Amino acid sequence: MTQTMTVPHPIPEALAEMIAKRFRVLGDSNRLRLLDALRDGPLSVGGLTQATDCTQQNVSKHLGILHEAHLVKRERIGTQALYSIADPAVFELCEHVCGGLRRNVDDLSELLPGG
Amino acid sequence: MTQTMTVPHPIPEALAEMIAKRFRVLGDSNRLRLLDALRDGPLSVGGLTQATDCTQQNVSKHLGILHEAHLVKRERIGTQALYSIADPAVFELCEHVCGGLRRNVDDLSELLPGG
DNA sequence: GAGTACCACAACTCTACGGTTGTGGAGTTG
DNA sequence: CAACTCCACAACCGTAGAGTTGTGGTACTC
Numbered sequence: 001m002t003q004t005m006t007v008p009h010p011i012p013e014a015l016a017e018m019i020a021k022r023f024r025v026l027g028d029s030n031r032l033r034l035l036d037a038l039r040d041g042p043l044s045v046g047g048l049t050q051a052t053d054c055t056q057q058n059v060s061k062h063l064g065i066l067h068e069a070h071l072v073k074r075e076r077i078g079t080q081a082l083y084s085i086a087d088p089a090v091f092e093l094c095e096h097v098c099g100g101l102r103r104n105v106d107d108l109s110e111l112l113p114g115g
Numbered sequence: 116m117t118q119t120m121t122v123p124h125p126i127p128e129a130l131a132e133m134i135a136k137r138f139r140v141l142g143d144s145n146r147l148r149l150l151d152a153l154r155d156g157p158l159s160v161g162g163l164t165q166a167t168d169c170t171q172q173n174v175s176k177h178l179g180i181l182h183e184a185h186l187v188k189r190e191r192i193g194t195q196a197l198y199s200i201a202d203p204a205v206f207e208l209c210e211h212v213c214g215g216l217r218r219n220v221d222d223l224s225e226l227l228p229g230g
Numbered sequence: 231g232a233g234t235a236c237c238a239c240a241a242c243t244c245t246a247c248g249g250t251t252g253t254g255g256a257g258t259t260g
Numbered sequence: 261c262a263a264c265t266c267c268a269c270a271a272c273c274g275t276a277g278a279g280t281t282g283t284g285g286t287a288c289t290c
Contacts, residue, residue, distance in 0.1 A: 007206070007213055010166075011151045016144040019212050027139035028278075029131040036126040045237060051125075058279060060238055070219045079236045079287045087218060091122070093211050097134050098122055100204055104185045143248075160267060173249060175268055194257045194266045234289075245278080251271085258265075 025069045026093065030054060031062050035090060038072065042084035140184045141208065145169060146177050150205060153187065157199035 008015070026032065030052060037043060037051040049059045063083055066072045071090055075082045109115040123130070141147065145167060152158060152166040164174045178198055181187045186205055190197045224230040 007209055009151060009154055011148060013144065013148070015213075016147045016151070018216060019209055020142050020144040020147055022212050022216065023138045024142035024277095027135050027142045029128065029135040030278085032131045032135055033126060033128070036122075036124060036131070039124055046235090055280070056237075057239090057281080061279085064238075070222075076237095076286095081237060087215055089211065089215055089218075093208065093215075094122055094134055096204065096208050096211065097137050098130075100202055100208075101133060101137065103202060103204075107185075139247095145248085161265090170250070171267075172251080172269090176249085179268075191256095191267095196267060232290090235287090237284105237286085239282105239284080241280105241282085243278105243280080245276105247276080248274090250273080252269105253271105254267105254269080256265105256267085259263085260261105 022069060025065060025071065026090070028062070030058070031066055032094070034059070034062055034066065035071065035085065038083060038085050039091070042075070042082045044080045044082055046080070048083065137184060140180060140186065141205070143177070145173070146181055147209070149174065149177055149181065150186065150200065153198060153200050154206070157190070157197045159195045159197055161195075163198065 033052050034048055037048055043051070045056060045060055045063065048063070049056045052059060054062075063072065063074075067074055067083075070086055072083045073086045075084070148167050149163055152163055158166070160171060160175055160178065163178070164171045167174060169177075178187060178189075182189055182198075185201055187198045188201045190199070
């Protein structure tokens with residue numbers, strides 16, 4: 001499962017920008033919380049607006065960004081728009097980041113007495 | 116190795132912001148290229164300046180950001196500053212992102228005739 | 231058809247951040 | 261000490277992007 005080193009080296013400028021762009025899409029806490037809210041299943045814009053404490057317009061805007069990045073799927077049901085996770089792999093990404101953060105904290109902890 | 120679902124759900128606002136912040140650090144192509152340039156081993160600021168086409172001040176600034184995020188280590192040797200990868204796991208992150216991008220492209224490819 | 235949800239687009243403001251310029255400090259060399 | 265190299269800090273400018281406000285469009289309901 002751990003496909004190793006498919007990224008060319010040195011990395012082409014264009015690829016670096018593509019990867020960076022996706023990282024930027026994930027670099028907003030509201031968008032992460034929207035994705036998190038969709039873990040239990042599809043939700044409408046109204047439902048997602050309640051899940052976060054943003055305005056409906058703001059939620060719609062962030063969902064548009066996530067949708068353009070193919071991170072969520074959109075399905076229209078009557079007057080509603082049902083959003084769902086397009087690729088569950090995004091959560092693995094967050095797990096990886098969390099793992100890195102944890103190692104950082106552990107390293108700091110060892111530097112302190114009683115750590 | 117695949118530690119599953121250690122991220123709480125629903126995700127706390129503060130944690131979402133921490134994860135988002137790290138994503139933002141990785142959301143710049145020059146920083147990704149700096150990390151990529153360090154894959155072969157430690158390099159000085161001068162060396163990294165040559166590897167990219169940025170000014171020395173810009174490289175130093177980005178390295179400062181990467182260092183503050185604990186993504187690179189710094190070691191002073193005389194007048195030089197040797198930077199190196201602090202946690203090789205960042206490359207796995209990039210691999211994951213690349214995997215997601217590939218799936219997106221493949222999905223698009225199937226929609227086109229001859230795909 | 232009138233009224234009412236539900237959603238998304240556009241324009242605007244304000245902040246965050248990338249890049250440049252200028253400069254100063256630390257270390258080495260002669 | 262003087263000159264030079266290497267690096268990082270600070271101030272500035274320009275732009276990308278997050279959030280708000282306003283609004284229009286689509287689909288149900290009565």
